[in-house]
Amino acid sequence: MQRFSKFSDFYESKNVSLFYQVFAGLLLTGFLSVGAEFMLIKEANAAPRSAQPATERAQNPRGNRLPPVIANAVRRDLSRVANVRINQLQVVSAERKTWPDRCLGVPNPAELCAPALTEGWQVVMSDGSRQWTYRTDNTGQTVRMARTPNSEGNLPASVSEAVRKNLSIRLRVRPESLYIVSASQRQWPNGCLGINQPGVMCTQAIVDGWEVKVASRNSGQLNDKFWVYRTNSNGSVVVLDESASAIGDSGTVKSAMIPANELPPALGKDMVFRAISSGGFAGRTSETILMQDGRLLQSFLVANGSTQRQVIRQLSVDELRQFMATVERQRLSRYNRMDFLPAPGSADYMTVTLTSRDTTTRFADSIQGQLPQDLQAVVRAWNDVVNRR
Numbered sequence: 001m002q003r004f005s006k007f008s009d010f011y012e013s014k015n016v017s018l019f020y021q022v023f024a025g026l027l028l029t030g031f032l033s034v035g036a037e038f039m040l041i042k043e044a045n046a047a048p049r050s051a052q053p054a055t056e057r058a059q060n061p062r063g064n065r066l067p068p069v070i071a072n073a074v075r076r077d078l079s080r081v082a083n084v085r086i087n088q089l090q091v092v093s094a095e096r097k098t099w100p101d102r103c104l105g106v107p108n109p110a111e112l113c114a115p116a117l118t119e120g121w122q123v124v125m126s127d128g129s130r131q132w133t134y135r136t137d138n139t140g141q142t143v144r145m146a147r148t149p150n151s152e153g154n155l156p157a158s159v160s161e162a163v164r165k166n167l168s169i170r171l172r173v174r175p176e177s178l179y180i181v182s183a184s185q186r187q188w189p190n191g192c193l194g195i196n197q198p199g200v201m202c203t204q205a206i207v208d209g210w211e212v213k214v215a216s217r218n219s220g221q222l223n224d225k226f227w228v229y230r231t232n233s234n235g236s237v238v239v240l241d242e243s244a245s246a247i248g249d250s251g252t253v254k255s256a257m258i259p260a261n262e263l264p265p266a267l268g269k270d271m272v273f274r275a276i277s278s279g280g281f282a283g284r285t286s287e288t289i290l291m292q293d294g295r296l297l298q299s300f301l302v303a304n305g306s307t308q309r310q311v312i313r314q315l316s317v318d319e320l321r322q323f324m325a326t327v328e329r330q331r332l333s334r335y336n337r338m339d340f341l342p343a344p345g346s347a348d349y350m351t352v353t354l355t356s357r358d359t360t361t362r363f364a365d366s367i368q369g370q371l372p373q374d375l376q377a378v379v380r381a382w383n384d385v386v387n388r389r
Helices: 007-046 068-082 157-171 317-329 365-370 373-387
Strands: 090-099 118-126 131-137 143-147 178-188 207-218 221-232 238-240 255-257 271-279 284-291 295-301 307-314 338-340 350-355 360-364
Touching: 068 090, 068 118, 068 131, 068 143, 090 131, 157 178, 157 207, 157 221, 157 238, 178 221, 271 317, 271 373, 317 373, 350 365, 350 373, 360 365, 360 373, 365 373
Parallel strands: 338 360
Antiparallel strands: 090 118, 118 131, 131 143, 178 207, 207 221, 221 238, 255 338, 271 284, 271 350, 284 295, 295 307, 350 360
């Protein structure tokens, strides 16, 4: 047993013992704290992804993903309007929008639109070379094209301004009331851009330029007339192509644009050309299709709504090549969506709708002789293919 000579010695020994006890307690507490933090880190790392905070999961909300039913509705409409196969159309972008009315802010001519906010989508589609912007509602029941492909995209501003200025002077309207429907690059055969005028000398050289379709707006709604211009590359030369324009009595025959809801479906697989004839005294509808392998198929719509299709002849390789060369040479595409109307009061005429890979045009058979010459050439070549035996 330890002895202390003084009480102070005993007191100092107690303090030392107490110090060691306190130090041991603090050390043990530190070990426990470190161990607990290690366990928390381990548990956090092992936690499943579903345990992440809701704010992190919300960074990729599924509600902003375009529903397939809407994407398919846009593809179907665009395929019909632009004569593009559905499987060639891809969604470039899609975003939610609130439109100002039931017409999605893009009314058709003479259409009255209920002013009610409409939730929907803005969808940009592409076939790999062109883009179209569509507006839809939330169900896909209403889909409307917001603008035509390449309407202003690559067209130089100088060409756009020159065309608008020329037409505004003709119509005595403000250039701002005119808009570009479509524009495509062309090569013209001479300095007159392929439209020769009596007494005018044309330089015989290929001219790079543009073919521009222009329309006007009347009280904010689309007008049923349009004008087709030919220009050089910078717009310093502009020529109105009256034969390709829907300008009423100014041309050889009156024409307008085929309404989107009256366009036939795009050509199916292996089809290269099609003619649909309807009306006339008998009121029947026939469809004649030229296939890629040269088969010529014809069908008639019977009373119960069904069709009976048969092969009426087989074209040789040379015949098929010659016909398609005629379609290309006569540039049928310049008449895309043009509707050549019969004279007022006409009756018992047939309506013929011709469709190639990139073009649909329609005319009344009663005015076939008044059609533009290059279109008449295509019609004659087609009739020769069908009637030859």
